[in-house]
Amino acid sequence: MTAAVLAIRWVAVGRLEALPPRRGRAVRVGDRRIALFRTGDDRLFAVEDRCPHRGGPLSEGIVHGHCVTCPLHDWVIDLAEGRAVPPDEGRVRTYPVRVVDGRIEIGLGTAP
Amino acid sequence: MSRPRLVVIGNGMVADRLLEELLRLAPDLYDIVLFGEEPWPAYNRILLSPVLAGEQEITEILTRDDAWYAERGIDFRKGVRATRIDRARRLVHGADGSVVPYDRLVLATGSRPVVLPIPGRDLEGVVTFRDIADVERMRAAAARGGRAVVIGGGLLGLEAAAGLQRLGMEVTVVHLLDRLMEQQLDDIAARMLREDLEGRGLRFLMERRTRAILGERRVEGVAFEDGETIPADLVVMAVGIRPETTLAREAGLHCERGIVVSDTLQTYDPRIWAVGECCQHRGRCYGLVAPLFEQARVLANQLAELATLRYEGSVTATKLKVTGIDLFSAGDHLGRDGEPLVLHDPGAGVYRKLVLKDDRIIGIVLYGDTVDGSWYFQLMQDGTDVSSLRETLLFGQVRLGDSGHDPVARVAGLPDDAEICGCNGVCKGTIVRAITEKGLFTLDEVRAHTKASASCGSCTGLVEALLAHVMGGHYERPRGERPLCPCTDYDQDTIRRTIVREGLKSIPEVMHFLEWKTPDGCRVCRPALNFFLMVAWPEEYRDDPASRFVNERVHANIQKDGTYSVVPRIFGGVTTPAQLRALAEVAERYRVPTVKITGGQRIDLLGVRKEDLPHIWRDLTAAGFVSGHAYGKAVRTVKTCVGSEWCRFGVQDSTSLGIALEKLCWGAWTPAKVKMGVSGCPRNCAEATIKDFGAVAVESGWEIHVGGNGGVKVRTTELLTKVATAEEVLEYAAAFLQLYREEGRYGERTAFWIERIGLDELKRRLVEDPEGRRALAARFREAQARAQRDPWRELAERAPAEEFRALAEVPA
Numbered sequence: 046m047t048a049a050v051l052a053i054r055w056v057a058v059g060r061l062e063a064l065p066p067r068r069g070r071a072v073r074v075g076d077r078r079i080a081l082f083r084t085g086d087d088r089l090f091a092v093e094d095r096c097p098h099r100g101g102p103l104s105e106g107i108v109h110g111h112c113v114t115c116p117l118h119d120w121v122i123d124l125a126e127g128r129a130v131p132p133d134e135g136r137v138r139t140y141p142v143r144v145v146d147g148r149i150e151i152g153l154g155t156a157p
Numbered sequence: 158m159s160r161p162r163l164v165v166i167g168n169g170m171v172a173d174r175l176l177e178e179l180l181r182l183a184p185d186l187y188d189i190v191l192f193g194e195e196p197w198p199a200y201n202r203i204l205l206s207p208v209l210a211g212e213q214e215i216t217e218i219l220t221r222d223d224a225w226y227a228e229r230g231i232d233f234r235k236g237v238r239a240t241r242i243d244r245a246r247r248l249v250h251g252a253d254g255s256v257v258p259y260d261r262l263v264l265a266t267g268s269r270p271v272v273l274p275i276p277g278r279d280l281e282g283v284v285t286f287r288d289i290a291d292v293e294r295m296r297a298a299a300a301r302g303g304r305a306v307v308i309g310g311g312l313l314g315l316e317a318a319a320g321l322q323r324l325g326m327e328v329t330v331v332h333l334l335d336r337l338m339e340q341q342l343d344d345i346a347a348r349m350l351r352e353d354l355e356g357r358g359l360r361f362l363m364e365r366r367t368r369a370i371l372g373e374r375r376v377e378g379v380a381f382e383d384g385e386t387i388p389a390d391l392v393v394m395a396v397g398i399r400p401e402t403t404l405a406r407e408a409g410l411h412c413e414r415g416i417v418v419s420d421t422l423q424t425y426d427p428r429i430w431a432v433g434e435c436c437q438h439r440g441r442c443y444g445l446v447a448p449l450f451e452q453a454r455v456l457a458n459q460l461a462e463l464a465t466l467r468y469e470g471s472v473t474a475t476k477l478k479v480t481g482i483d484l485f486s487a488g489d490h491l492g493r494d495g496e497p498l499v500l501h502d503p504g505a506g507v508y509r510k511l512v513l514k515d516d517r518i519i520g521i522v523l524y525g526d527t528v529d530g531s532w533y534f535q536l537m538q539d540g541t542d543v544s545s546l547r548e549t550l551l552f553g554q555v556r557l558g559d560s561g562h563d564p565v566a567r568v569a570g571l572p573d574d575a576e577i578c579g580c581n582g583v584c585k586g587t588i589v590r591a592i593t594e595k596g597l598f599t600l601d602e603v604r605a606h607t608k609a610s611a612s613c614g615s616c617t618g619l620v621e622a623l624l625a626h627v628m629g630g631h632y633e634r635p636r637g638e639r640p641l642c643p644c645t646d647y648d649q650d651t652i653r654r655t656i657v658r659e660g661l662k663s664i665p666e667v668m669h670f671l672e673w674k675t676p677d678g679c680r681v682c683r684p685a686l687n688f689f690l691m692v693a694w695p696e697e698y699r700d701d702p703a704s705r706f707v708n709e710r711v712h713a714n715i716q717k718d719g720t721y722s723v724v725p726r727i728f729g730g731v732t733t734p735a736q737l738r739a740l741a742e743v744a745e746r747y748r749v750p751t752v753k754i755t756g757g758q759r760i761d762l763l764g765v766r767k768e769d770l771p772h773i774w775r776d777l778t779a780a781g782f783v784s785g786h787a788y789g790k791a792v793r794t795v796k797t798c799v800g801s802e803w804c805r806f807g808v809q810d811s812t813s814l815g816i817a818l819e820k821l822c823w824g825a826w827t828p829a830k831v832k833m834g835v836s837g838c839p840r841n842c843a844e845a846t847i848k849d850f851g852a853v854a855v856e857s858g859w860e861i862h863v864g865g866n867g868g869v870k871v872r873t874t875e876l877l878t879k880v881a882t883a884e885e886v887l888e889y890a891a892a893f894l895q896l897y898r899e900e901g902r903y904g905e906r907t908a909f910w911i912e913r914i915g916l917d918e919l920k921r922r923l924v925e926d927p928e929g930r931r932a933l934a935a936r937f938r939e940a941q942a943r944a945q946r947d948p949w950r951e952l953a954e955r956a957p958a959e960e961f962r963a964l965a966e967v968p969a
């Protein structure tokens with residue numbers, strides 16, 4: 046379904062220390078709102094910061110496992126899959142994340 | 158292996174329900190191709206009315222997204238109209254030139270709005286009310302303001318009129334007859350409805366036949382047969398619907414008003430079925446979703462090759478979705494061949510009429526209070542002999558008892574098979590089972606699991622009442638039975654005891670020791686564990702922000718748009734001009750969009766951006782304010798009345814005691830929020846008897862009341878004891894709160910806690926055991942010495958303001 050991503054542009058968004066485990070932070074790239082998470086097992090995920098339910102700020106949710114619970118009405122979003130955990134339904138965009146020299150970078154797809 | 162191909166034409170509400178049911182019964186039976194001419198995935202058409210009124214957004218009423226179809230392998234031709242059926246070759250032609258062969262074909266093309274064949278019907282600004290495109294047109298027109306004329310005073314016309322009026326247009330409804338909604342209402346109910354709508358500013362022109370719509374290019378007015386004309390900037394035609402049968406007719410399928418189908422929804426061609434508004438079954442076409450969803454269920458069963466269900470027709474009931482108007486109608490509402498029973502209370506705006514024939518209900522009209530609608534409807538559908546109920550029937554189901562208007566008590570009295578959600582045919586028993594077996598807590602969860610209240614939403618109140626009823630019941634279950642959450646098998650009491658006994662000092666330790674089933678819990682258990690540890694180890698435990706709900710983490714209430722509200726503490730509700738000035742300055746400085754007096758005697762600054770929070774706090778702190786904890790499971794307000802200092806009835810100084818109580822208790826974290834009240838005499842203006850802790854002054858001192866609640870489930874307090882002095886009230890308050898902190902369950906307000914343990918237990922611990930009381934109070938004061946650090950000051954001083962901003966703002 047998603048358009049083929051031909052190139053990835055990595056954007057540095059801050060240092061790893063700024064994001065403690067089990068926390069999320071909001072990031073803005075242009076007018077995109079992205080939520081960045083560090084899970085308890087120290088993995089990083091980035092998804093669109095808009096809950097598929099009613100647009101709640103996922104970056105403010107409680108992080109558990111590889112999921113976040115939206116602060117507005119408690120939908121649970123699977124961060125790796127970028128989708129709501131059943132019985133709820135809906136998707137959020139996911140973005141690749143990497144750490145280079147202690148700096149977090151988010152990958153934005155650029156079509157040709 | 159190639160599977161038979163099922164083609165569905167039309168992606169409306171019924172097709173959507175059909176697909177869902179079919180995939181549940183037989184996920185792999187067919188290759189499915191779906192034509193939907195609207196440029197949207199499936200949506201809830203019923204909710205177009207609230208969308209028009211601006212109460213919901215289009216995105217909120219979509220029931221699917223594109224991925225849903227892809228994941229189920231459905232070839233969804235979105236925005237493509239089917240233009241022709243070639244029955245000989247078994248092909249469907251699409252407007253995009255595509256040709257799709259079928260083995261089985263379903264027509265679910267719905268209806269089209271009727272457009273009156275009068276001059277001017279093609280002018281710009283003349284619309285119908287059927288789909289998203291129509292609503293977008295109306296909203297665009299309403300944005301320019303002006304006058305709207307709605308032709309048609311039926312269900313759709315009135316919903317359109319109410320919506321346009323809410324959007325600020327001046328609206329006139331034109332109706333051919335002298336009675337609104339004549340299909341559903343009798344004279345009296347129709348008149349009450351009209352008066353209510355007039356009271357909201359709608360205008361009505363009754364018994365008018367429209368002759369023409371006037372204007373050059375755009376609509377300018379409407380002319381009637383009697384010669385009168387009125388100006389208009391928008392004209393909505395809501396005069397009826399006609400089943401969409403074009404494709405079927407052109408393909409030579411037998412049609413009358415709709416496409417004629419059998420009890421298995423089959424047309425005269427055995428490879429083709431029709432379902433929903435487009436079909437005609439046993440001479441009837443339906444225009445409401447309840448019977449149509451029933452058809453979808455039967456057809457899914459047929460297509461899944463189970464063939465165990467048949468559709469035998471439905472009785473329908475109607476409700477109007479205009480916020481604030483309650484109306485229910487079903488069956489033979491005029492009662493020409495029955496005997497009417499009527500109850501009419503014009504003062505209360507309530508009207509009930511039941512039409513009986515041979516001791517059975519054959520018609521129902523309810524206006525103003527429709528809670529009993531589903532019960533009457535059930536009696537009518539079942540053909541129950543009501544002769545023994547006759548005397549009291551009009552008062553509704555459980556009016557006879559003491560439950561009055563309390564919806565919780567009333568749903569409690571309903572039988573298990575009483576239908577709660579008419580659209581989806583969900584009865585009480587199904588909902589109750591889902592709540593208890595699946596452990597559902599919220600309306601959304603109930604919707605997700607049962608579909609109750611997921612369509613038109615008019616039964617939302619009933620579903621909520623059921624939730625309150627069932628969850629209230631939890632508290633009577635045996636102690637300690639229910640696990641804290643699905644991450645663990647242990648209940649709250651066991652977990653708390655284990656924390657203390659084993660000396661567990663952190664969330665990971667607790668989870669490890671008690672063999673948590675998830676790596677790091679969930680949004681239910683983590684905040685609970687954080688609280689348990691904080692109470693168990695007040696000195697050593699360091700609060701874990703990652704285990705706090707956002708409100709408690711950022712010390713402000715998140716709002717629906719992601720901004721926050723800030724409520725400073727105003728001790729005992731008493732303020733000063735200087736405080737008010739400081740608040741006013743802060744509100745102006747940060748351009749706070751809404752300043753509101755709360756129900757708790759303080760002032761709410763609403764709509765603050767997260768990045769402004771530390772700055773607002775710094776300014777409020779400088780002016781002497783501390784956080785009001787309006788966001789936390791914490792001590793909230795202490796509401797006071799004027800008391801003996803000014804009031805001519807006051808017998809004690811309630812204001813001073815309230816302030817002292819709040820100074821003692823603010824900053825304490827508790828299992829659920831705690832509200833207090835102090836009244837200066839038994840007139841009780843501070844409503845102390847619906848607070849968690851209340852003091853009411855009497856000549857000889859103070860009555861202490863506990864366990865009140867004014868929220869979802871109102872409960873009045875019980876009298877704990879009487880004391881002589883204000884100091885004793887403070888000691889009781891401290892002891893009471895500490896006991897609640899130590900033994901109450903997380904999320905359980907004092908009302909439920911006391912119901913669970915009993916007032917006697919509380920008296921034993923607090924009243925009959927002065928030593929125990931003093932020990933509790935002392936522990937509370939110790940914990941308070943640490944807790945009474947204002948989180949706003951701390952955050953404003955210590956936390957870097959960056960933490961409240963986005964981690965990064967990068968140009969695109």
Ligand code: SRM
Binds near residue numbers: 721722
């Ligand atoms: C602001 C205020 C309404 C107002 O403008 O007056 C309010 C606003 C909210 N109330 Fe309330 N309640 C407010 C007084 C009340 C009262 C009246 C009172 O306190 O005297 C009640 C009934 C009394 C009671 O609690 O027993 C009340 C019963 C509730 C309930 C139902 C609680 C229950 O146990 O049934 C909730 C839901 C909950 O807590 O889960 C709730 C929840 C909320 C929340 C926190 C919803 C939320 O989670 O976002 C609202 C926050 C809006 C905000 O950001 O400010 N609010 N709420 C009032 C704040 C008082 C204050 O100064 O702190």
Ligand SMILES: Cc1cc2nc3c(=O)[nH]c(=O)nc-3n(C[C@H](O)[C@H](O)[C@H](O)COP(=O)(O)OP(=O)(O)OC[C@H]3O[C@@H](n4cnc5c(N)ncnc54)[C@H](O)[C@@H]3O)c2cc1C
Binds near residue numbers: 447
């Ligand atoms: C504003 C409004 C409020 C309502 N309120 C209520 C209410 O409160 N309670 C209630 O029970 N009912 C209500 N209804 C009625 C309810 O929405 C309908 O009964 C229901 O949607 C019928 O479902 P359906 O699938 O038969 O038709 P529809 O939902 O109309 O779906 C038919 C679909 O087929 C498409 N289609 C038609 N021909 C073709 C073709 N040739 N090719 C491709 N696609 C085609 C149409 O564009 C449409 O999307 C309301 C209706 C409206 C408009």
Ligand code: SF4
Binds near residue numbers: 801
């Ligand atoms: S409760 Fe009593 S003291 Fe307080 S305002 Fe009312 S009448 Fe006066």
Ligand code: FES
Binds near residue numbers: 100101116
């Ligand atoms: S907005 Fe996320 S759950 Fe409602």
